[in-house]
Amino acid sequence: ILNVEQSPQSLHVQEGDSTNFTCSFPSSNFYALHWYRWETAKSPEALFVMTLNGDEKKKGRISATLNTKEGYSYLYIKGSQPEDSATYLCALGGATNKLIFGTGTLLAVQP
Amino acid sequence: DGGITQSPKYLFRKEGQNVTLSCEQNLNHDAMYWYRQDPGQGLRLIYYSQIVNDFQKGDIAEGYSVSREKKESFPLTVTSAQKNPTAFYLCASSTYTDRGPTEAFFGQGTRLTVV
Numbered sequence: 298i299l300n301v302e303q304s305p306q307s308l309h310v311q312e313g314d315s316t317n318f319t320c321s322f323p324s325s326n327f328y329a330l331h332w333y334r335w336e337t338a339k340s341p342e343a344l345f346v347m348t349l350n351g352d353e354k355k356k357g358r359i360s361a362t363l364n365t366k367e368g369y370s371y372l373y374i375k376g377s378q379p380e381d382s383a384t385y386l387c388a389l390g391g392a393t394n395k396l397i398f399g400t401g402t403l404l405a406v407q408p
Numbered sequence: 409d410g411g412i413t414q415s416p417k418y419l420f421r422k423e424g425q426n427v428t429l430s431c432e433q434n435l436n437h438d439a440m441y442w443y444r445q446d447p448g449q450g451l452r453l454i455y456y457s458q459i460v461n462d463f464q465k466g467d468i469a470e471g472y473s474v475s476r477e478k479k480e481s482f483p484l485t486v487t488s489a490q491k492n493p494t495a496f497y498l499c500a501s502s503t504y505t506d507r508g509p510t511e512a513f514f515g516q517g518t519r520l521t522v523v
Contacts, residue, residue, distance in 0.1 A: 390508030
């Protein structure tokens with residue numbers, strides 16, 4: 298079983314704080330790393346798909362970096378807002394198009 | 409509107425009965441996936457399919473079965489052999505490249521309760 302790990306499990310921050318989460322994965326035979334946001338009562342939605350070592354992607358106040366050699370990705374949120382409250386999932390895409398998810402980081406932003 | 413539809417949203421089943429969860433997509437995606445979520449846990453892969461008439465077991469396939477007779481449809485049957493079937497089930501679909509699956513699109517989920 299591929300092991301995709303995320304930390305922390307949960308995070309409580311104040312509005313305006315910047316925060317970051319980690320996704321760790323096996324560095325061998327890497328294909329792609331996905332980030333998703335899953336808000337309560339909604340379906341998960343893709344934030345980023347990254348395939349190259351050193352990739353950096355940005356969408357508004359959210360950005361992500363990728364290090365395939367050491368097997369980790371960081372997701373950053375600058376100036377957190379209450380609407381950023383969600384579970385953030387990373388997933389590892391593989392050769393057979395398997396998509397394996399980590400356990401997620403639950404972010405709660407207090408106004 | 410293009411999308412992925414799961415039905416029903418809530419499902420109750422008596423212990424010992426098989427039940428089938430529906431997943432339909434009109435995104436023309438080749439790959440489809442079934443995941444299970446339990447409280448406090450992430451999404452665990454049950455089965456996935458890269459193409460019509462082909463599917464592979466995920467990490468927790470025991471007690472489940474699937475079919476992929478049409479590109480648009482990937483139904484999941486929870487059999488009586490599944491020891492703990494009560495869970496939230498999510499279906500997803502994607503295209504894929506030589507770098508693996510592209511971004512996945514998810515249905516709204518089915519919450520199955522065994523009574």
